[in-house]
Amino acid sequence: MFVRSSVTALAIILTSSTLAAAQSPTRIEQFKAWGAYSYKSNGGNVCYVLSVPTAKEPASVNHGDIFFIVSQRPGQNISYEPQAMMGYALKEGSKVNVTIDAKSFAMFVKDSSAWVENAAEEPALVAAMKGGTNMSVKATSARGTATSYTYSLSGISAALKKIENCK
Template sequence: MFVKSIVSALALVLITAGAAGAQQTAAAPTRIQQFQAWGAYSYKQGTGNVCYVLSVPTEKKPAGIDHGDNFFIVSQRPGQNISYEPQAMMGYTVKDGSKIEVVIDNKTFVMFTKDKAGWVENAAQEPALVAAMKGGKSMTVNATSRRGTATSYSYSLSGISASLKQIESCK
């Protein structure tokens, strides 16, 4: 199941990266290393590399519904001047105009949404979200589906610091 989820995630990352740089071709991602719940990956895009860390939820609520494949990603794109950009990838289309909340311990970060993804609403808060992930004990991602279903995903933060360190020197 985990391998299937990772393969799906890699495909989603390529699609997202393709939207960001449609004229550039991206190669298939390579796993650099797994650090507990987080994996570090890279792929070539144009003349540079894109590196990212990715994890899947440890718990999905409500139970008994099809959540699809959900992931949390932090990407590094040196060629595009993007450093540690957090992104929530949902397995379903998110309700138009809704927000995704990322709660780490007692800190809440708000993400704007488009289709199946969410990004930090205030880009200046991206470093604070990443720092909270590194120092946090638990992370929950709350979203609302296009159908109006409130969903919640728990993520382990074990291995996030080591995986981010692994992609620190992405070039």
């Protein structure tokens, strides 16, 4: 299941990428619930860690492929950028809420993805992920369906360490 979902995620990332010279991603290593990946794009490396939810609510709807990614794009001066990727369009103007322990982070939405609303909070979200056990992500679909996802954070620290020196 994880491998199929990961391959789908890689295809989605490459398809949605505006970088014309992207090559197929390579899985560097799997760390429990998180995989570390890299690919070359426009002469530089892009590295990221990716996981799929352990639980999806409501169970009665088709969620599509859901992922949470933290990427490094040194050529674009982007370091540890968290992103939620949904298998459906998100409600325009809504927020995606990420909660780890008692810490909450708001993400803005565009199409089927979400990013941390205040970029200055990205390091705090990544630190919370490293120190937490589980993460919940709540979103609203374009149809108005409230959705919720649970992610295991087991392996996130090792996966992030693996892409630390992405160049």
